[in-house]
Amino acid sequence: MIRKILKWTGVILAGITLVAVSTYTYMSVSMKSRMTKVYAFEKATMEVPTDSAALARGRHLVAIKGCQDCHGTDLEGKVMNDDGAIGRLVAGNLTRGKGGLPAGYEVSDWLAALRHGVHQNGKPLLFMPSHETALLSQQDMAALIAYCRQIPDVDNELPGNDLGPVAIIMSYLGKMPLLSVEKIDHNRPMIARADSTEGVAQGKYLAVSCSGCHRENFKGGEPLAPGFPPVPDITRAGHVGKWTKAEFITTLTSGKTPEGHILKNEDMPWKMTAQYTRSELSSLYDYLQSIQ
Numbered sequence: 001m002i003r004k005i006l007k008w009t010g011v012i013l014a015g016i017t018l019v020a021v022s023t024y025t026y027m028s029v030s031m032k033s034r035m036t037k038v039y040a041f042e043k044a045t046m047e048v049p050t051d052s053a054a055l056a057r058g059r060h061l062v063a064i065k066g067c068q069d070c071h072g073t074d075l076e077g078k079v080m081n082d083d084g085a086i087g088r089l090v091a092g093n094l095t096r097g098k099g100g101l102p103a104g105y106e107v108s109d110w111l112a113a114l115r116h117g118v119h120q121n122g123k124p125l126l127f128m129p130s131h132e133t134a135l136l137s138q139q140d141m142a143a144l145i146a147y148c149r150q151i152p153d154v155d156n157e158l159p160g161n162d163l164g165p166v167a168i169i170m171s172y173l174g175k176m177p178l179l180s181v182e183k184i185d186h187n188r189p190m191i192a193r194a195d196s197t198e199g200v201a202q203g204k205y206l207a208v209s210c211s212g213c214h215r216e217n218f219k220g221g222e223p224l225a226p227g228f229p230p231v232p233d234i235t236r237a238g239h240v241g242k243w244t245k246a247e248f249i250t251t252l253t254s255g256k257t258p259e260g261h262i263l264k265n266e267d268m269p270w271k272m273t274a275q276y277t278r279s280e281l282s283s284l285y286d287y288l289q290s291i292q
């Protein structure tokens with residue numbers, strides 16, 4: 001009797017293992033084909049400014065859009081993560097030093113990356129939030145590219161991406177923003193320029209950078225990856241609804257909330273939000289307060 005039970009337990013366990021292994025294999029093959037698909041977007045270029053006001057704007061955008069969190073302080077590239085579960089995620093060297101962008105990397109290639117989420121060769125960029133940069137105004141896009149194209153060279157050769165099983169499963173389930181190319185509306189025209197007067201409209205434009213973590217509706221949700229804290233609701237319905245504008249600004253520039261909670265920069269990038277201007281933070285507050 002016992003032997004029979006043991007035998008059947010073994011058969012069932014083997015069955016479960018087989019199903020798990022084949023499910024994973026299926027997910028992995030499917031993700032691999034999506035990651036290596038070659039897209040053929042029409043190459044477009046744009047006039048890139050050289051005046052100091054535009055370069056200063058570009059520098060500010062690099063600071064407030066988190067480019068340095070992933071690509072490093074000097075945009076020299078960085079291994080963002082390297083472990084067995086999620087794998088190795090690498091944000092490339094954006095300078096023209098060794099290991100950086102190839103010599104023939106034109107404005108049209110910058111646009112392919114920032115508007116469409118693909119490499120020069122048409123293959124998807126992994127984990128690069130191009131679905132957010134795609135929403136930049138034409139004026140900001142030009143300033144951003146102009147600034148990035150004149151940063152000093154840094155020699156920094158990096159290994160390639162190598163996704164682990166958790167990243168593959170989470171991406172398959174749509175819980176990790178791996179392939180922004182699949183999320184972008186590629187036919188959407190860029191707006192010419194964004195509203196730069198302080199208020200709700202400017203806040204909405206800026207809040208695109210918060211939506212990747214706080215979700216499209218800013219209501220937060222599950223942690224972004226296993227081991228991270230849940231993401232809070234930052235609309236009027238959450239803590240933010242009880243804060244004054246001054247408290248909101250202090251939180252985003254110091255990493256400490258009015259409730260005394262300390263935000264870790266790895267979870268909530270407050271060192272990035274600290275670089276927004278007061279006026280931009282004020283607009284973000286107005287916008288978030290306008291959402292129920």
Ligand code: HEC
Nearest residue numbers: 065066067070090091092113119120124125126127128129
């Ligand atoms: C969440 C992290 C993250 C942020 C924020 C981010 N990037 Fe990236 N970016 C990446 C990763 C990862 C790659 C490499 C993708 C690959 O090789 O598949 C990448 C690739 C790129 C590329 C393409 C380079 C190439 O080899 O074709 C450009 C250009 C780029 N990023 C510019 C920017 C700029 C400008 C910003 C800020 C507006 C920015 N990135 C913000 C993670 C990020």
Ligand code: HEC
Nearest residue numbers: 209210213229230231232234239257263264267268269273
């Ligand atoms: C990389 C992901 C990420 C991005 C980008 C991000 N946040 Fe957060 N944010 C978090 C996480 C995670 C927490 C919760 C951290 C904790 O509980 O310690 C948080 C916390 C907060 C809090 C505190 C909320 C509370 O109830 O205490 C505010 C306010 C906030 N974020 C605003 C913003 C704004 C505004 C932006 C965009 C300009 C933004 N965040 C961008 C991940 C992010």
